[in-house]
Amino acid sequence: MSMQGHKKDERWTAADNYVLKHLHPEESQLYEHVRFATQLAESKDIPSIEVSLLQGKFLMTQCQMINAKHVLEVGTLGGISAIFQASAGPEIKVTTIEVDEHHKAVAEEAIAHAGLSDRIEVLLGAGIDVLPKIRKEVDSGQRPKFDFVFIDADKPNNLNYYNEALAMCRSRACIIVDNVVRGGLLADDSAAENPGVKGAREVIGAVGTDARLLGTTVLQTVGEKGYDGFLNNLFAHVSSAVNDKESILQSIQNPDLICLSACPALSRLKPTGSFRTQDAEVGILNICLDARCALGNKL
Structure with missing residues (x-):
């Protein structure tokens, strides 16, 4: 998550650091893997728009709470969120999609360092092109259905990604769409034509009337990455x-x-x-x- 159009408050970062100190020891193996991935991404000029440590741990705990075994991610970037999700359990497999070949190579290096190459598959291509191919494999039984989905890619395609992902999910799957609050611009009508805001409004409007969902909400977030939020959906298969x-x-x-x-x-x-x-x-x-x-x- 990254800040969108809102001044950052130093207290947000301070609170993040306090929580990290008490809940997520620096000496943990996961922390080392994520630190390596973060430093690698910086050295390879990957944009600093990845999830924060606390956001990554949130994704990880969500996977643990629903006992996820198969995770789908749209938007790999440097591989940090994929590492968090794969670290939720020894049996979890992550399929993640990345449109940029350089980002894919960097992510795969970070994933290999974390010892997760056998459980994280990075597919190259635009989500809008790759997801239908994955769906065919799911429909034919070549791939299992997904228990957890994290969408964090090009925002104008939020709704397209949501619809494709939902068609590949098991009952009670969780689908999270990142960056929907946009620093508060979500509620600003003067920003309605902003591609990110438009994409967020489209997917929120669609899920609000989707009878297939058991529950849905938007949580606003602040922290070292600024002010934003995510859309959290629970698929009922009604x-x-x-x-x-x-x-x-x-x-x-x-x-x-x-x-x-x-x-x-x-x-x-x-x-x-x-x-x-x-x-x-x-x-x-x-x-x-x-x-x-x-x-x-x-x-």
């Missing part, structure tokens, strides 16, 4: 699941498929009768998704 109401009910009622005690919400569910409203359908779906999460996607 469309396909709601259309298969009978199989959901059968799954719930079959003790061989699910243990009610694994998800307390299910003990309150009475799956007899008919669905009368769309809200009821979505409510049933959400309970089922909670159960699926609790049981390791066995439902």
